[in-house]
Amino acid sequence: MSFIVFGAPDGPGKAAELAVRARLLWHKTTRSFGLYLGLGIGLIASLFIAIALIPTPPATPPAPEPLPQSPWAAIERPAGMYGLNAPDYGRDPTTFTAKRHREGRGRIDVMTWGRLDDDAHPYLRLAVHRVGREPTEDSSFFIHMVREAAGFGAAVTRGNVADPLPTRFGLFEAADVMLDANGAKTSSAKANCMGFRFASPERLVRMTGFACGTSAHPIDRQTLACTIERIELVSAGDDHDLARFFASAATHRDPACLPRRASQTSEPINTPMNILPNAQSSRQANWIDQTGTAAPLRGVAAKPRRR
Numbered sequence: 001m002s003f004i005v006f007g008a009p010d011g012p013g014k015a016a017e018l019a020v021r022a023r024l025l026w027h028k029t030t031r032s033f034g035l036y037l038g039l040g041i042g043l044i045a046s047l048f049i050a051i052a053l054i055p056t057p058p059a060t061p062p063a064p065e066p067l068p069q070s071p072w073a074a075i076e077r078p079a080g081m082y083g084l085n086a087p088d089y090g091r092d093p094t095t096f097t098a099k100r101h102r103e104g105r106g107r108i109d110v111m112t113w114g115r116l117d118d119d120a121h122p123y124l125r126l127a128v129h130r131v132g133r134e135p136t137e138d139s140s141f142f143i144h145m146v147r148e149a150a151g152f153g154a155a156v157t158r159g160n161v162a163d164p165l166p167t168r169f170g171l172f173e174a175a176d177v178m179l180d181a182n183g184a185k186t187s188s189a190k191a192n193c194m195g196f197r198f199a200s201p202e203r204l205v206r207m208t209g210f211a212c213g214t215s216a217h218p219i220d221r222q223t224l225a226c227t228i229e230r231i232e233l234v235s236a237g238d239d240h241d242l243a244r245f246f247a248s249a250a251t252h253r254d255p256a257c258l259p260r261r262a263s264q265t266s267e268p269i270n271t272p273m274n275i276l277p278n279a280q281s282s283r284q285a286n287w288i289d290q291t292g293t294a295a296p297l298r299g300v301a302a303k304p305r306r307r
Contacts, residue, residue, distance in 0.1 A: 071134065072099040072108070081109055081128075081237075085230045088122050088217075089113035104134025116154065116181050122213050123193075124227065125152065129206040130242060136199075136206065141173050145195040148208055155180040156195070165196065165221060167228045168252040169207070172198045174224060179210065194224050204245055207231075226257035 078098035083091055093111035100107045107130045114123040127148070129136075139147075141162040149156045162175040174196040193212035200206070211227060213219035233246040 083232045083234045101134040104132040106132030106134045126209040168249045229257040
């Protein structure tokens with residue numbers, strides 16, 4: 001082991017020896033530092049390479065945002081509130097669904113009689129909205145019909161301007177419409193139908209739907225009016241306002257829509273018919289010309305007639 005003593009050199013030879021030793025020490029130190037620095041850099045690089053080579057699990061896609069909940073909830077096994085006393089359609093509907101507004105507590109009953117693709121029998125779709133506290137949207141007649149048709153997989157491909165249609169409930173809006181069902185145009189019996197809608201002035205009841213005849217018995221305004229006349233209340237439960245609405249409407253029945261008695265069948269029938277421009281005047285008699293008596297209003301809205 002050697003010791004380096006810094007001091008005044010004894011001569012020129014001693015100073016040169018000290019300079020050489022100092023240079024050797026510096027080179028040794030720099031070499032050691034470079035070695036350690038290289039090892040550190042290599043270690044860090046190896047660590048990064050190893051991390052990059054480790055397989056990463058596939059990123060889990062974010063959960064889709066839940067769709068907004070419909071404000072309407074379907075009613076399971078609903079009790080029927082409305083009926084139709086028209087022989088051409090039958091009293092019991094072919095399909096019946098009902099839904100209630102979650103907040104406003106309003107109820108919509110949707111009933112169909114017949115099938116849209118059945119050319120041999122008439123078709124009727126009726127939606128009755130007992131309005132609650134929920135807001136109701138006002139739109140043009142044509143847009144309203146388009147939305148209603150889309151609700152059961154049909155499309156309104158053509159429609160006329162709606163005209164008022166007097167009934168015992170009040171004035172309906174009604175117009176000729178052409179329905180396209182299941183992406184294919186229906187036959188002539190179902191192509192020319194009539195769309196209709198109604199809203200009571202007191203914002204109590206709204207009705208909307210479509211009525212289609214057959215090729216042998218086309219639908220016209222008078223037949224539609226008489227069909228609407230025969231919408232009846234079966235049961236209103238504790239809804240006294242609805243019962244009063246139907247009871248009041250029962251006092252405004254159109255005599256032209258009452259069935260003819262057997263004693264009158266031998267006389268010519270002069271029922272006023274508002275025939276559409278495309279309809280033929282030689283149409284066959286429908287259920288409003290048949291014999292029988294008018295069925296009274298059923299349910300809580302029925303009241304005995306005063307004598």
